Amino acid sequence: SKKLMYAGKAKDIYEAEDDDKVIVIFRDDITAGDGEKKANFQGKGNCNSLISSKLFEVLEENGIPTHYLDLIETGSVLSKKLQMIPLEVIARNIATGSLLKRFPFEKNQKLDPPIIQMDYKNDEYHDPMLNDEITIALGIATQEDLDEIRKITLKINNILSEFLKEKGILLVDFKLEFGKDSEGNIILGDEISPDTCRYWDIKTLETLDKDSFRQGQENVMDIYEQVCAMIVDEKDIE
Ligand code: C5P
Incomplete structure (x- = not known):
């Protein structure tokens, strides 16, 4: 209703x-x-x-x-409820995906410090990569907003990498979206799931995320259910 x-x-x-x-x-x-x-x-x-x-x-x-x-x-x-900022904030610990198509990184090269990349969330323009000057000139965010978003994203990367490692998952890369609350504070929004992250099995480096669908594998749902069982406490799964 x-x-x-x-x-x-x-x-x-x-x-x-x-x-x-x-x-x-x-x-x-x-x-x-x-x-x-x-x-x-x-x-x-x-x-x-x-x-x-x-x-x-x-x-x-x-x-x-x-x-x-x-x-x-x-x-x-x-x-x-947030006023969303149209940015796709991507953090990368390992070079894979679109990064390899665009730049001469070595496949699976470790990225330390991690790379933070911001794309403009805009289907019409196919989510182009931004720099701070373009973002500010477009009125998407201020320099202070961007500095804050980078700081929070690095913290999130540390927290999630550590948490997932204990679950047997390597956090390869992920995408975040931020918004502002009614007081103008920058708040993490959207979702963090196998749709928006690359998770690899820490031992076998097998794909445990949407890359399975991108690559046309047959067992996409099995993979999502496996990740769910690895991350979520059993009592919370119905
Ligand atoms: O495709 P690419 O390598 O740039 O993706 C980097 C990370 O951001 C991946 O984890 C991917 O799932 C996520 N992503 C996303 N939504 C997009 C683009 C990328 O969740 N529109």
């Missing part, structure tokens, strides 16, 4: 009872390559809602301000 505010590629955002909150529904849709490749895997939304909620809880426990409030039920998350 709630009003749909926004439909993304894999999530819907509904109004909540309180004006400063929203309900995020994780759908089973999956897309790759700028939305060119599409599919629907039953249970994917539920998996991602559990994984994302767990990772946001870990971040909150470690002092990162996020939009996460509560997992209402599997698949649906109560979150703070």
